[in-house]
Amino acid sequence: MKALRIKLRQASASYACEETVNNKTSYTLPPFSTVIGAIHNACGYREYKQMKISVQGKYLSSQREVYVNHGLIDNLHDDRGILIWLPDPDSLNTGFVSVAKALNGTGNSFKNRVTINVLDEIKLEEYSNLYRMKETLDEYSVREIKPQKERLKEREKLLKEMGKVDKSSAQYKAFSEEVKAEKEVVKRLEEEFEKRKWQEYDEPRSHFKTLTKGPQTWEVLYDVELVLHVQASDEVLKDILEHRNDLVCLGRSEDFIDLLEMKLVELTDKIDDEYRMLKDYSIYVNVDRMEDETYFKESKNEKALGTVYYVSKEYRIEKNSRVFNRIPCLLTSNLAVDADSSGKGVYLDQEGDITYLVDLN
Incomplete structure (x- = not known):
């Protein structure tokens, strides 16, 4: 299955949690809707294009910054x-x-x-x-x-x-x-x-x-490294590639990106060995696949731990408001898969000595 692999870095970024107001906290990884919005903006889309997203990555540190809220x-x-x-x-x-x-x-x-x-x-x-x-x-x-x-x-x-x-x-x-x-x-x-x-x-x-104006704070992540996978129609994937230079920020408008790589890759769900996530990386994993024991942690008898988020994806307009489709996902790390995980919704993106676990939602 074809997909786009997008590797990027950000000196700083904040992926605001919607439910926080006065002291905005940040997701440690951008929600699917943030990635989809950035892609649609880069391509100039005015209508939603169907796509599935996998998000994984890491950051070095975080702190709260003061800003003036209008x-x-x-x-x-x-x-x-x-x-x-x-x-x-x-x-x-x-x-x-x-x-x-x-x-x-x-x-x-x-x-x-x-x-x-x-x-x-x-x-x-x-x-x-x-x-x-x-x-x-x-x-x-x-x-x-x-x-x-x-x-x-x-x-x-x-x-x-x-x-x-x-x-x-x-x-x-x-x-x-x-x-x-x-x-x-x-x-x-x-x-x-x-x-x-x-x-x-x-x-x-x-x-x-x-x-009204007033000082507020938001949580900012520093030295962010992300690996995104986007699965969509050939036409949409082509559009994204052609507008690669228009993908300039992710999160806030000032959260600029350093695009390291954007290329077409082949994903496979045929798993013949044991594969683990990259060190220090976290990933959004669909809760259904965790319940199916598609993934495991250190051994098959040990389930992965993490925090369940209802991660926003696409939205519809109801009474002039956005109503998001939210996908229950476990934000976790130190995951592994093996041959028993084949055909259960997890994919591999292999290139040389590096193998990415891909969980599309």
């Missing part, structure tokens, strides 16, 4: 953080304009210009005008729409009472038509108001966000 608060706040304006309200990627900065912990106000440092006078005036527009719209709703809605509610109540007496009467039918027509008028007024509110307030306001 985070958007879910709701726009008038009294804290930094008021910013986004050209694209759904993304920070297009950059943003800093409008004003709150100076105190409490008691600030951007719209009233209380204890703030103004950074963009034009945008701050636009922000303040939006609040005045909101007041105007609220006043219009109370003055023009609310009375008609209350009148309609009373007339619907009266119509219901009339219906209890005689729904077949000419008076009931005539009054029913009047209420129906009035209901259409109120519905049209509400729709026109919502459209106006969106255009004049909601949409312009969505460009303003509250940005």
